[in-house]
Amino acid sequence: MQESALSSEFQTASVLSCKYDDPVQALRHDLHDELSIVESLIQENLDSEYVARIVQIGEYIFSAGGKRLRPILTIACACLFGPTGRHHLNFAAAIEFIHTTTLLHDDVVDSSSQRRGRPTANLLWDNKSSILVGDFFFARAFQLMVDTRSLAALAVIAESSVTISEAEVMQLAWQHDITISEDDYFRIINGKTACLFAAAAQVGALIAGASESESQAAFRFGRALGISFQIRDDVLDFDGCKLSLGKDLGDDFRDRKMTLPMIRAMQAASTEEQDFWKRTIAEGQQHEGDFEYVRFLLKSRGHLEQVQEEAVAWSEKAKRELENLPPHPLRDRLEWLADFSAIRQN
Amino acid sequence: MQESALSSEFQTASVLSCKYDDPVQALRHDLHDELSIVESLIQENLDSEYVARIVQIGEYIFSAGGKRLRPILTIACACLFGPTGRHHLNFAAAIEFIHTTTLLHDDVVDSSSQRRGRPTANLLWDNKSSILVGDFFFARAFQLMVDTRSLAALAVIAESSVTISEAEVMQLAWQHDITISEDDYFRIINGKTACLFAAAAQVGALIAGASESESQAAFRFGRALGISFQIRDDVLDFDGCKLSLGKDLGDDFRDRKMTLPMIRAMQAASTEEQDFWKRTIAEGQQHEGDFEYVRFLLKSRGHLEQVQEEAVAWSEKAKRELENLPPHPLRDRLEWLADFSAIRQN
Numbered sequence: 001m002q003e004s005a006l007s008s009e010f011q012t013a014s015v016l017s018c019k020y021d022d023p024v025q026a027l028r029h030d031l032h033d034e035l036s037i038v039e040s041l042i043q044e045n046l047d048s049e050y051v052a053r054i055v056q057i058g059e060y061i062f063s064a065g066g067k068r069l070r071p072i073l074t075i076a077c078a079c080l081f082g083p084t085g086r087h088h089l090n091f092a093a094a095i096e097f098i099h100t101t102t103l104l105h106d107d108v109v110d111s112s113s114q115r116r117g118r119p120t121a122n123l124l125w126d127n128k129s130s131i132l133v134g135d136f137f138f139a140r141a142f143q144l145m146v147d148t149r150s151l152a153a154l155a156v157i158a159e160s161s162v163t164i165s166e167a168e169v170m171q172l173a174w175q176h177d178i179t180i181s182e183d184d185y186f187r188i189i190n191g192k193t194a195c196l197f198a199a200a201a202q203v204g205a206l207i208a209g210a211s212e213s214e215s216q217a218a219f220r221f222g223r224a225l226g227i228s229f230q231i232r233d234d235v236l237d238f239d240g241c242k243l244s245l246g247k248d249l250g251d252d253f254r255d256r257k258m259t260l261p262m263i264r265a266m267q268a269a270s271t272e273e274q275d276f277w278k279r280t281i282a283e284g285q286q287h288e289g290d291f292e293y294v295r296f297l298l299k300s301r302g303h304l305e306q307v308q309e310e311a312v313a314w315s316e317k318a319k320r321e322l323e324n325l326p327p328h329p330l331r332d333r334l335e336w337l338a339d340f341s342a343i344r345q346n
Numbered sequence: 347m348q349e350s351a352l353s354s355e356f357q358t359a360s361v362l363s364c365k366y367d368d369p370v371q372a373l374r375h376d377l378h379d380e381l382s383i384v385e386s387l388i389q390e391n392l393d394s395e396y397v398a399r400i401v402q403i404g405e406y407i408f409s410a411g412g413k414r415l416r417p418i419l420t421i422a423c424a425c426l427f428g429p430t431g432r433h434h435l436n437f438a439a440a441i442e443f444i445h446t447t448t449l450l451h452d453d454v455v456d457s458s459s460q461r462r463g464r465p466t467a468n469l470l471w472d473n474k475s476s477i478l479v480g481d482f483f484f485a486r487a488f489q490l491m492v493d494t495r496s497l498a499a500l501a502v503i504a505e506s507s508v509t510i511s512e513a514e515v516m517q518l519a520w521q522h523d524i525t526i527s528e529d530d531y532f533r534i535i536n537g538k539t540a541c542l543f544a545a546a547a548q549v550g551a552l553i554a555g556a557s558e559s560e561s562q563a564a565f566r567f568g569r570a571l572g573i574s575f576q577i578r579d580d581v582l583d584f585d586g587c588k589l590s591l592g593k594d595l596g597d598d599f600r601d602r603k604m605t606l607p608m609i610r611a612m613q614a615a616s617t618e619e620q621d622f623w624k625r626t627i628a629e630g631q632q633h634e635g636d637f638e639y640v641r642f643l644l645k646s647r648g649h650l651e652q653v654q655e656e657a658v659a660w661s662e663k664a665k666r667e668l669e670n671l672p673p674h675p676l677r678d679r680l681e682w683l684a685d686f687s688a689i690r691q692n
Contacts, residue, residue, distance in 0.1 A: 108477060
């Protein structure tokens with residue numbers, strides 16, 4: 001297995017990186033050069049000769065400073081095997097485009113007005129532009145991927161795209177429905193979050209020449225990491241620090257989005273509590289103090305703690321899957337990322 | 347070049363087909379068996395194990411009896427070269443899925459309430475479902491295409507997808523703008539209609555082993571056919587028969603959508619007429635009798651006739667491109683289709 005071209009530089013980076021408290025920052029530093037190429041690919045591909053609005057919306061969104069977690073996963077997993085050429089970077093950019101399509105369409109579907117601390121595109125332009133520019137980004141992703149001629153990786157992303165869009169419809173169909181099961185919750189977060197993390201990791205490994213079993217392990221690593229991330233997100237919405245999160249708590253409750261802590265509370269609800277959930281989630285009648293009562297319920301009955309343990313269990317699973325991948329300083333970073341996913345504050 | 351498996355059956359079909367007044371009906375008869383397989387592929391791929399809403403919307407839309415023009419182009423162009431296997435049918439189904447995504451998203455963007463004489467999905471369900479189920483269909487198309495492992499054909503569709511979505515945004519940006527140029531009009535209809543016709547024809551030829559120059563000719567044939575179709579559509583909206591069309595005339599004018607007849611009229615407008623266009627299109631102040639006045643203008647000044655001649659010229663161009671493809675009874679049918687595109691009543 002060829003060593004990553006980054007590897008020798010990386011050794012230095014690794015020594016320096018004790019200054020990072022956060023593995024995402026550290027990985028962004030380690031993979032700085034490759035991430036810069038990904039940014040250039042994104043910039044080139046959000047271009048349109050005749051349609052200024054595409055470029056405006058594209059630049060607005062991509063300048064919002066997302067973490068680029070998915071491209072990081074693709075590049076880091078490729079580096080474990082020593083990537084050749086730039087195909088993994090095409091996939092990293094394509095996956096970020098696909099992620100951006102889902103954000104644009106989600107914000108229309110949820111009538112969101114804020115994302116990453118800024119007004120959403122649907123608010124600044126309109127829903128129509130967000131729908132169609134989202135479609136454009138997906139088409140660009142398709143083009144970037146076909147350019148690599150990597151059919152195995154294309155197949156991974158095609159399947160992932162089906163799973164994502166299926167989960168988006170599923171989430172919509174279950175909206176405000178307090179009878180949702182844990183199985184359905186996990187199907188939704190698998191599609192909404194975990195399967196693109198999984199595909200990002202797997203594609204990186206695949207393109208860099210991983211064996212079938214290694215590429216499957218990369219997939220399972222990404223999937224477990226994504227589930228841990230999403231569950232932690234759900235916990236933070238009840239128990240985070242407003243300052244670290246950069247947004248108010250309670251969004252899920254106010255949007256009547258059934259997350260794991262609420263599902264657990266509902267399963268254990270007394271008749272009186274059931275009425276509370278019916279009123280606030282199914283009927284959408286929320287009054288002052290309701291969110292505080294939910295936090296009280298989730299904390300005093302131990303639901304939040306149990307759900308947090310589940311986030312940690314998924315991050316442990318992610319770490320176990322990493323053991324099936326070649327040892328490498330970047331694998332250590334990914335292990336740190338797995339730990340971080342379940343305890344992060346934002 | 348291998349003869350189409352359909353060819354011998356087809357000779358009989360051809361003799362029988364004098365009973366058809368319409369080349370679309372005739373082609374649907376000629377290609378009946380292959381189109382049935384495409385319908386099965388569509389049916390299988392609109393399936394979702396967990397999300398009933400996808401299946402409901404899918405069945406509603408695909409049962410609406412679209413003409414399946416794009417699958418017909420793919421299959422017919424493949425048959426000119428003798429297709430092997432079923433890959434061209436995967437592409438035919440995928441292209442119909444992509445077309446359906448654009449219809450679903452278009453209907454949301456245009457707030458349409460009717461399509462093919464029935465309520466739209468966004469009316470029966472909601473905008474959110476139409477956006478997300480549209481995304482699901484695109485992802486399914488992607489999967490169906492990757493399954494064929496035909497990179498050259500995948501590249502054609504990827505590029506076409508970019509052109510389509512770019513044109514959709516362009517159309518939105520030019521909405522209600524009476525300063526739109528003919529160049530921009532042609533860019534929009536190329537993206538909205540012609541480029542998927544072009545890709546459908548080219549992919550059929552490509553997959554069946556056409557040479558580079560033949561596949562390019564198929565592309566140009568489909569493109570010219572699509573432009574002819576779209577211009578004829580624009581003419582019919584002012585000059586069609588309500589009964590044949592199955593809808594009211596004047597939709598484009600009422601939706602303030604700048605089509606070629608209107609662009610021509612605006613170019614030749616007197617100051618008074620310019621004010622009329624400003625009021626009705628730019629400002630959207632339409633009164634009773636306005637549509638009748640537009641019809642009077644377009645007809646009395648010869649704009650409609652000139653635009654109709656343009657539709658015919660594009661259908662002639664489509665026919666000339668066909669001459670670069672192998673002689674075949676189905677090529678004759680496509681020639682008939684080209685003629686028909688510019689004179690059809692619905």
